[in-house]
Amino acid sequence: MPTFEAPSPAEGEGPCHQILQDLDIGLVRANLEGYILELTPRFATLLGLPPDGRPDATVGLHLADITPPQDLAATLTQMEAALAGERQPWVLPPRQTRVDGRAIWVHLQMTLLRDAEGRPLQFVGIAHEGAPPTDALPDTSATPVAHHDGRLGDGFDVIAGMSHALRTPLNAILGFAQLLRVDPGEGLSAGQSEKVAHIEQAGAHLLALLSDVIDLARLEARRLPLQIELLPLAPLLDEALASVAAEAEQAGVSLRVRLPEDAMCVWADRDRLRQVLRKLLHHALRAPGTGGLVLLEVQSLHHQVALTVSDTLHELSAAQQADLFQLPAAGRDPGDGDGTHLDLHIVQRLVELMQGRVEVSSAAGLGTRLRVWLPQGQTLQPLPEEAFAPTRSAFGDLEGVAGDQPLTVLYAEDNVVNIELVRQVMRMRPQWRLEVAYCGQDAITMALRDPPDLLLLDMHLGDMSGLDVSNVLTRQPHTAGIPRVALSADVLPDLVREARAQGFVDYLSKPLDVGRLLRLLDRVSQLKAP
Template sequence: MTADATSGADGAVADPAFELLPRGTALEARLLREFADHAAIGFSLYEVPVAPGEPGRFSFVNRTYLKLLGLPSELAIAEVGDAVLEAVHPDDRHRTAQMAADFLAGRPTHQTLRMIRPDGSVRWVRSRRTPILDDDGGLVRVAGTVEDITEFVMTSTALRENEERFHQLADNVPVGFTLTDVGDPPRIVYWNPAFLQILGVDPDAADEPVERLLVSRTHPDDVAAWSRSLDDIRAGRPFDGEIRIIRPDGELRWLRIRRHPVRDEHGVVFRAAGTDEDITDRKSAEAALRFAQSEADRANAAKNEFLSRMSHELRTPLNAVLGFAQLLEMDQLSESQADSVGYIVRGGRHLLALINDVLDIASIEADRLELSIEPVHVGTALNDAVRLVQPQARDAGVALSFDPMTPAASLFVQADQRRLRQVLINLLTNAVKYNHRGGRVEVSAEQVGTGQIRFVVSDSGMGIRDEDMARLFVPFDRMGQQASGIEGAGIGLALSQRLVSFMGGHFDAHSVHGTGSVFGVTLPRSEHVDHPVVAPSATAEAVGPPERVCTLLYIEDNHSNVRLLQRILARRPGWELVHTDRGRRGLELVGACDPALIMLDLHLPDMNGIDVLRELRRQPGGETRPLVIASADASPGQVSRLIAAGVDAYITKPLDVRDVLSLLDRFAADPQTVAPPRAVT
């Protein structure tokens, strides 16, 4: 036992530090002062006035009281009252009067006030006042405490603002929000008004549990989706799906439901946070889009079918017109007969060119024009076009010039070779047609920057008026030239402009009425490639009979075409014709007549020509049987596909008689020397 400890009457040890100090002792005063100065809250004693009208005064404040209010610690006690009243926020001073009235009436009071410190900062404090009464119940002084609650107020304000923002969001967006306890059974513990509105339920008149409402509104085929969503959430996986609900008025609505797992502090899933969005309008738009796409696909298929059929139907009769006219040209005719046949051939070829141009424009507008983009030698393209138009220029008395030594002529462009030649021929033909005798047409090429080549065709013709330039590329608009006697349909420039655009280039035109025009075609430049030398095609002249008798099996259902081929074969002794208008019968005849060559049309009454080709290649020995397609379908894609499928050549209708004769000579030779497959167009 220590020296400071004493034993009580009951033998227990008493510690003087825990005994009550005699009141009024110096030790008690010292301990109370230490406690007051180090407490976390402010203490004060306020002496009430003895007589009415006399001022009250503070008799004690601790250091914390002054510190919380931002008052100096050396402030005299007599000055505290005025300093405190001055520190109260102006908007809160009316509350201090009410507090004074309450504690003077002997009632405990408390208030929350804002205090403005000398540095201008604002602090929130909670002030409490407790009356101290004498033995007779009279009020003698007031004990007060002051506690800084600024952090509490700020936190409460932030929480309240966050809650308000959440409710503003949840109550005003058209998306349903839910929180669901995922126990068994699950229970929806929160939903916003939009959730019930989506279900078609008045939020103020819901007369059954929300969980039951949700299931009762769900389409019977989609109820299982709720079970799947709960299974996913309980497994810790989010769920995203679509369901249908049926509202009380029978309206069917689509919802997109998303559920995300909510975990407790131990990582255990106990809730699902969900959103429910009405996507009926989107579903309707998607259905409308699918229908529109289906209609567009059907219209596009119909257009493609129309183009294919028109190509066949228009070119097939021209086959007879041009074919028999070409045969007549090969005969010994009088001058007048030759002149008449010449008109037939020129008219037929003009009509064929017009048909091709119309079908090309239709193909471009249907976005089904097939191009073969490759490096094209500038000089060769210009030279070929000039060579083909030169006879027309000579007949019209127009000088047509091209300098093959210009620097750009040795370069290459990215283009479809056949389509580029078609564009250049159109421009040159127009430059000659709309010129005058003694006029000139100049063709050139120039490099534009480092990545483009511009083809230029300039003429000294009649030019185009400024007001007509906007109509330049309108199909079939000849801008008043119908009565000029100049042959044309007003389609060449429109087609050329579209072809250039399809090849990734652009078209420009400048003209001065009465002086002439300049047309430019700019295309992307290509890297240098070895430019092949193309040997001129041989002219099909009369040849002697072949060393063997050759049979041509012609599978064709158009009798005028058959008749034409009979006339062509008459110019090649040693060839005999076997004909059928049915694909199935043609396959049977292959083994019977052992043809040196099969000529096949694609449009047959009983089966497609492509199917005939496939079946032929499956027959024993059929894989090497020479076969040529003769069709009115001249699309490059079709030609390429069939060449790749194993045909030996592809010739287009109207037939060029000289090409057919060359073809016969080619296949009458030793089969081992037959050239590789090619297209003859």
């Protein structure tokens, strides 16, 4: 590490220094090597530096000297990334300190200042008091928490944190249940297989309810951004029908579709329209017993598209139709507890956000009809052929059997149970060798030393995010081409979209779909085959 040399004062810097010292701002300046040039009293107070309370006593120290050990690797990595050309500021994990006898959370954002020609000048950091992270327990010794204003902004953050926390144990429950079912070495009896199936079904139901609660919280907090675009309906309808085909077959329900001859497009958000279609079809198939018919049809009328799911399995009274999209009031029996009202309430809210509406009709002997109206899209030019193809993996269509040459997957994960689950899955693909990095910095070091064939990244590592790891490796020529796949309990659409925008070829969610990971490994094997 180079030695620190104090710069000579520039003209006019004296008055600026005095202004900064007088302002109640938590600010630090450091040179390009990371040595502190100046920090304000507020910055020292927030971070508890130095012990004697004199900010100037810290001048000349390195930023690493005032960084907690768990954040050091992330800080140094981000500094290198900024000097290499990264233009975005970075935020360090919040830390808890005590100021005036009360516990506070301090948030620190760093950035690299540049001159008019883009040349680096110095690092600047701003510290401020903020809310605790979502996974932090409340400190009962701190000042009382103010009541929310009813818009659920902070409440959504808490629920999102709970979702991440609940998905982690569900990952082990559902992951190992899938392994018991699909691993040929287990040799389960018929009774054991049936019990495992019950575990999977109950876990999948809990997971669906958890996802719905998160969506509802985002809707209430008005934090559900949509990407409205012109979408061809055909591939989305095919995908939705395929997702419920096994359920319909098991229930003995005939599943039919009636589409217009002409290709049709709508203005909608792709992910949310896919979600709406699946919920409508699942609702139509939820009746007990077997038999019946479910019909999905599409019609165009007055610049709108009607997507109708009809079934012969339900008959709703007028009162039931009026309450179908409403959440049960507090203290009211929600019914059979299958989440129907929650599902259809979310459908209605999503459709309204996409400038559409939902209708319901039902009659004795005829069943129930749910109809979604969406704005119809018109194209002056034919859409490319690939726009109508079903959604496929970013690896493309690969034919042939998986090769037997040795391949390596580097898995960055700090949870030992999640690691053991992936290790057990990898036993079913013996040509693959698993390497484990327990933090982001280790993943970077191991990948640079020996580039793997596949990089599997948790999005929340102890020292940095999976996106941070990916960004560092992307800037190195010999690691830039490694396929990167996310495996995370954080499934908020914003993060998924950001990962895909940064080049991740897939985003696997926890609880892990074992079959999907195995298919991913097979596709990479085919891609690597000579």
